[in-house]
Amino acid sequence: MRIGDVARRAGVSTRALRYYEEQGLLTSERSHGGQRTYPESAVERVRLIQQFFAAGLPSRTIAQLLPCVDAGHGSAEALELLATERDRITAAMAGLAAARDALDRIIDIAGHPTPEHCPALREPAWAPDAASAPVSA
Incomplete structure (x- = not known):
């Protein structure tokens, strides 16, 4: 899925997605043309990141919490x-x-x-x- 598709479906800007990548909150692969591509699961992950931000958590804290999310336990x-x-x-x-x-x-x-x-x-x-x-x- 391309960056614009993820942004539209998750309700964020493409700039936000780039920021999430810079902070280590989200990963993408690059196409042969250098464009970012994301798995379908990226939409759900971005929504989760948004919930963390809405709860007042800074990106460095979110980055520390995401491994627990990925592992499925706190x-x-x-x-x-x-x-x-x-x-x-x-x-x-x-x-x-x-x-x-x-x-x-x-x-x-x-x-x-x-x-x-x-x-x-x-x-x-x-x-x-x-x-x-x-x-x-």
């Missing part, structure tokens, strides 16, 4: 790797939640400014006093 190392990735994603989510909460506070302050948060609402420190006021004749 390993303790694969499960540990998945748990580590889940922890990484959970930490990233906590960081995003903290950023969202900080932005919510800024939005609230912008919508309801107070002298505490907005220097323009404070009494100017340079306010003239009676001693420095100009004298009229």
Whole structure:
């Protein structure tokens, strides 16, 4: 099967397929004319790779997991790797939640400014006093 056929059937770009090959996630053979050819099973493999990406896994982790997929069974190392990735994603989510909460506070302050948060609402420190006021004749 040619690269365009795999891309169309799997719902990805040909560029994505080339990237998967560069990362060692997918293999192809070359025709006499140098064109990539794939087995029928490539469509299913690309869909699996897409599921891994959708789960937030980087290509280096996917490359480590695919031998387990090819062997048809998981390993303790694969499960540990998945748990580590889940922890990484959970930490990233906590960081995003903290950023969202900080932005919510800024939005609230912008919508309801107070002298505490907005220097323009404070009494100017340079306010003239009676001693420095100009004298009229």
